[in-house]
Amino acid sequence: MGLHEVHTRSRFFFVRCFYELRTRKRMGKWLLPESLADILPAEARRIEELRRLLLDLYRTYGYELVMPPLVEYLDSLLSGSGGDLDLHTFKLVDQLSGRSLGIRADMTPQVMRIDAHLLNRAGVTRLCYYGSVLHTRPRGLWATREPLQIGAEIYGHAGPEADVEVMRLALESVARAGVADYRIDLSHLGVVRALLEADPAAAARADEIFGLLRDKDTPGLAALAPALRADTAAALQALPGLYGDADVIERARGLLPALPQIAAALDTLASLARALDVEVGIDLADVRSFHYHTGIVFAIYCDAWPNAVVRGGRYDDVGRDFGRARPATGFSLDLRELAGLLPPAVASSAVRAPWGTDPELAKAVDALRAAGQIVVQSLPGHEPDEQEYVCDRELVLRDGAWQVVLLAPAAPSSPH
Template sequence: MGKWLLPESLADILPAEARRIEELRRLLLDLYRTYGYELVMPPLVEYLDSLLSASGGDMDLHTFKLVDQMSGRSLGIRADMTPQVTRIDAHLLNRAGTTRLCYCGSVLHTLPRGLWATREPLQIGAELYGHAGPEADIEVLQLALESVRRAGVADYRIDLSHLDVVRALLETDPAAAARADEIFNLLREKDVPGLAALGPDLAPATTQALQVLPTLYGDLDVLEKARAVLPALPRISQALDMLAALAKALPGVDIGIDLADVRSFNYHTGVVFAVYCGGWPNAVVRGGRYDDVGRVFGRARPATGFSLDLRELAGLLAPATASSAVRAPWGLEPDLAQAVRALRAAGQIVVQILPGHEHDQQEFVCDRELVLRNGAWRVEPLASAEPAARPSPSTAI
C-alpha cells in the first residue's frame, strides 16, 4: 500500500471544496446567530460514559474508543456533538430559561452512516433547550430549512414523523413493549412480513396497527388516513395533531409524512424530521425532539434541534468556481508592499508571483494585475485573463 492511501470512507478535502465548505460554515453560523443561537466548541474527545449516556446507546457502535493514558479511563472520539452540547446546557450554563446553542466541528464514525457517506462528517447544528411547546419545534424546523435554502439548494423535501404514535401502541400491549427493540428495528426496515410474524405474541389490534404503519408514508393526506386506520388512542391523536400543526406552520414547503420513521427511538422523544435533497440518497438534515436527555448530566430539560454534514451539503452544490485575483510582482519595495496591503485590506485576493513561477496554474484566476505606471501602483485588467472573468476598472493605489 502506498503511504498516501487513506482508510476507507475517509478523504482529504482539496482547495476548491475546502473553500466552499468554509464559506458554508461561516454562512450558517452567521445565520444561526441572527436567530439568537450562541456558538459553543466542545472537545473532540471525552470520557466514554459521558459521550454515550445521553444518546440512549444509539452511538455505541459508531464511536471509536481508546484508553486515556493519564487517567486510565475509557475515552471516546465523538460521533455526534449533540450530547456534548446537552452537557454544556445542563451542567455548565445551567440557565433558567430557554437556551439556544449552535456548534460546528468534525465527528468520527466507525462505519459510514449511509451510501457514499464519509466517516468524518463536519457536523454543524443548532439546539434549543428549555421550551416544551410546539413553538420550539417550529423554530427549529424553520431554521433547518433556511439552512438548506441559504446554502443554495432549491430541490428539497422534509419528512415528518412522531415517535408517540408507536409508543402509544406499545403502552397498550405489554407483550409488544417487551419486544420494543425488535419492533423498532422492523419498522425502520419497513419489514411488513416481519411485523406480521409477531402476530401470535401480540394483541390483534397491535399487530394490525404495526403492519399498517410502514404504509403510512406520503403527503399530508397520510394524517387523515392514519386517523382512520390506527387505534383511537389519545396519544396517537395528539401526535397527529402536532404533525398537522407543524405542516401548517411551513407553507409552501414540500412536506411528507413517514409514521414508520423510528430512528434513534432510544434518544428522540417526539417529533423527528429529515430533509432530503435531489441527487443525494441520504437525509441531508436530521433532527427532532429529545426531551430530558440532560437528566444524565443532572438536569432534565425540554430539547429540540437538528444537525447536518457540511461536506454532504457542499457536495449538492455546483462545483466551486475559481476566484478572481490580482496578480502582483514579487518585491520588497515599500510602495509595492503598501499597495498590496491596501488591496488585501479591501478584501481583494492578491497573488504575488514568485520568480520563475509566472505561468503556474492555481485555484485563482488572475484577471487583473498590479503594475507601476508613472510612479504609482495601479490595478489594470490583465490581457491574458479568462474571458469569463470580468475585469475591474483601473484603480490607483
C-alpha cells in the same frame, strides 16, 4: 429509512463499489481508510464559506456558539443516547487517568451537557455548534466517516413553537446554502411508543420492532402478528405504508388504534405541517434514533442525494443523565455533504503582483488585501499557478505608481 432512501440505495451502491475498486488500484499505499478523504482547496473553501454563512444565520436567530472538545470520557459522551451512539463511537484509553475515552460521534450530547451542567440557565437557551465528528462506520450511502457537523438546539421550551423554529431554521440553512428541490419529512415517535405501551408483548420485542420498521419490513412485521395483540399487529403492519403527503395523517386516524397518545401525536404533526411553508411529507415508520428522540422527528431530503441532508427532532429530558432534565429540540447536518450537493465552486478572481522589496509595492499589495482583494505574488523563477484563483488583473508599475490593470482573456487552446 424513508422510501426516498430505499429507492436510491441500490443504484448508488453499485456505482460506489465500482468507484472504490478503481480508486484502490490507482492510489495503492496512499489510499486513506475507507470512507475518509482529504478536502482539497476548492471544496475546503466552499465548506468554510458555508460554515460562516450558517453560523452567521444562527446568530441572527439568537443562537450562541459553543465549542466542546473532540474527546471526552466515554460515560459522559454516551449519556442520554440510549446506546444509539455506542457502535458508532471510537474508543481509547486515557494514558493520564486510565479511564475510557470516546471520540465524539455526535456533538448533540456534548451541547446538552453544556446546557445542563455548565450554563445551568433557568429560561430558554439557544446554542449552536460545529466541528468534526468521527464514526466507526458510515451512516449512509456515500457518507463519510468524518462529518463536519453543524447544528442548533433549543433548551427549556416544551411547546411546538420551539419545534417550528428549529425546522424553519433547518430549512433556511438548506435554502441559504443554495440547494434546490428539497422537502421535509415529519414523524412522531409518540405513535410507536403508544402502541408498545398498550401491548406488553410488543414492548418486550421493542428493538426487533424498531429494526423492522426502519427497514420497512412489512413481511417481518406480519410474522410477529401471532405474538401480539391483533390491533397492535395491524397497526404496526400499517405504519410502513403511512408515508406520503400530509393527507397521511387523516389516513392514520382511521388505521391506528384510538389511543389518546396517538391522537395527540397526529394532531401535533398536522399543526406542524400547516406551519411550514414547504412541501411536507409524513413517514410514521421513521423510528431512527428511537432510544434518543422522544417526540417529533424530521429529516430534509434533496433529489440529488440518497441520504437525509438534515436530521433533527425533540429529545426532552435526556439531560437527566447530566443532573437536569430539560425540554430540548434541534437539528444537525454535515457541511461536507451539504457542499457536495452544490454546483462546482467558481474560481475566485485575483490580482497578480510581482515579487519585490519596493516599499510602495508592499503598500499597494497591503491596501488591496485590506480591501478584501486576493493578491497572488509571483515568486522568483515561477509562473503563477492559477488553480483555485484566476488572475484577471495585474499590479504593474506605471508612471511611477503601482496600478491594477485588467489582463486580456487567455486565448483558447488550439485543437490537437
